[in-house]
Amino acid sequence: MPKKVKKDEDIEIEYLTGNDEKVKKKQDEEKQLKRKLRKKDAEIKRLKKDIENIKADYLRQVADKENIRKRFEREKSEYYDYALSEFLRELLEVLDNFERALESQDEENGQSFREGVQMIYKQYRDLLLKQGVIPIDIEEKKFDPHLHQAFMTEESDEVDEPEVSEELQKGYKLHNRLLRPSLVKVMVPRKDK
Numbered sequence: 001m002p003k004k005v006k007k008d009e010d011i012e013i014e015y016l017t018g019n020d021e022k023v024k025k026k027q028d029e030e031k032q033l034k035r036k037l038r039k040k041d042a043e044i045k046r047l048k049k050d051i052e053n054i055k056a057d058y059l060r061q062v063a064d065k066e067n068i069r070k071r072f073e074r075e076k077s078e079y080y081d082y083a084l085s086e087f088l089r090e091l092l093e094v095l096d097n098f099e100r101a102l103e104s105q106d107e108e109n110g111q112s113f114r115e116g117v118q119m120i121y122k123q124y125r126d127l128l129l130k131q132g133v134i135p136i137d138i139e140e141k142k143f144d145p146h147l148h149q150a151f152m153t154e155e156s157d158e159v160d161e162p163e164v165s166e167e168l169q170k171g172y173k174l175h176n177r178l179l180r181p182s183l184v185k186v187m188v189p190r191k192d193k
Helices: 021-082 085-103 111-130
Strands: 003-008 011-016 133-135 148-156 163-169 172-174 177-180 182-189
Touching: 085 111, 111 133, 148 163
Parallel strands: 148 182
Antiparallel strands: 003 011, 133 172, 163 182, 172 177
């Protein structure tokens, strides 16, 4: 049986010639294999294209996320830079009133100067209250290390546990969190009792 060799896309295919049943069967198998090969080639091309599309989508998403991260960082930085701007504007009004009071201190009895400073004090205190800054009241004399900072201590026979005897500097809370402890003088029980 004569054979004929043909090269098809780097594949050597052997063609059998003749009318024999085996030859026809081989030729049919060959045609089916070529069809399958063309389908596989088409599928490979489609999959390569899908991979390229997925890769492009992935790179776009990575770039979008990076842009979002950069924008968030920029906005966060701007927020930190300008978060206090409204509060500082209100604080400038207090400063303006101080300047006006200092300019008017030359009056005879100083009463208007005192009244002006009291008004500025009230304005300043109200501004802090508006921002959530609350003074710590020393109503109870009991020393609380979470709210008070002992600046001085004095031993006494009159107390059984540490007690605040004098407030040297007012403490403040910002909403419910301690902003600055009260600076106090504390009476403590005598050690030699």
